[in-house]
Amino acid sequence: MNVLIIEDEPLAARQLQTMVQDYDSDVTVLDILDSVEMSVNWFAKNPHPDLLLADIELTDGQSFDIFGHVAVRCPVIFTTTYDEYALKAFRVHSVDYLLKPIDEATLRRSLEKFRDMQRLYGAARPALDLGELLKTLRPVAPLQPDYRDRFLLKQGARLVPMEVIDMAYFFTRDRLTFVQTWDNRALMMDYTLDELGQKLSPQRFFRANRQFILNVKAVSHVHLHFNGRLKLDLTPPTDEDVFISRDRAAEFRAWLGE
Missing domain, CATH: 2.40.50.1020 (LytTr DNA-binding domain)
Structure with a gap:
């Protein structure tokens, strides 16, 4: 299984990589990207992975912005600090998520869900409708409180x-x-x-x-x-x-x- 990680916190990215490879030593982490710009360029030049692990908040925007530039043809597990209420929309579209800080047991459950999905639908499973996902998610609530700068x-x-x-x-x-x-x-x-x-x-x-x-x-x-x-x-x-x-x-x- 080929996995791509999009995460702008180096320590969190390394932990994700370690936990994914501890789950299955045959997993190949193709790359670790830390921005929208890097991710768009990567998808334009490389075959798509079997699974994408993507943080929502990145240094130059949100990972949702990636999907506005390229068609991502693989299942996505989002990692986020957002609460349960804001994430209800993800469940409707069968997009899994991990609430930070991420522990190994939670990641394993998400990867098992992905494996079950592969066995059930096979390789021909259609890509997720991320455009429809964003329409559902955005009206729910502000994703981040307005903290002072x-x-x-x-x-x-x-x-x-x-x-x-x-x-x-x-x-x-x-x-x-x-x-x-x-x-x-x-x-x-x-x-x-x-x-x-x-x-x-x-x-x-x-x-x-x-x-x-x-x-x-x-x-x-x-x-x-x-x-x-x-x-x-x-x-x-x-x-x-x-x-x-x-x-x-x-x-x-x-x-x-x-």
Whole structure:
């Protein structure tokens, strides 16, 4: 079986490749692509695979955009972070999906479903009607919440706009909220951490504890600590000890890409 993987997170792509080949050592992963543009060019130049594993959100758009440029003549398993409600449309069209973070048992069930489909329909099974799929999916709901990409910060008598990409982590001190920037400035904000948790993308930011919300790139080292906790080193460094509780350790490790 020939499989093509479209995934823009290198660690997630490697994990998918490993799990697919652990499922069946005879599987050939033809390529791993990380963008709409690369995928369109690949399909234009290569025979189509037996199965496509495609992440929805890519660096230059959504994988749905690929199907607007080329006719994909193979079954597709989508990988996504979207919730059950938004994905109901996929079931109608027999397109399977894996909800991130992906575990090996779930992937195996999807691959078994694909094998069953092959045995039932044979190689002549018609391609999925992806155009009709998109018509069904798009009216369901917005696929992604409108997370903030900038904030307006007070600095004395001035209001200063700041991009979220410039923010390393958020923390509280003496009942005040601050943002630590990559250039090591601590600036006060008019939001609580609870409010910020609703405005920041959970793919990029994680609520470590009652004191910290972290950008994934701010976590420089993770240390195993007493009683199942994790101790973190941050960039820029902080004078506070930052811990992940035992109850949230597994969620945190999955967020980092384990």
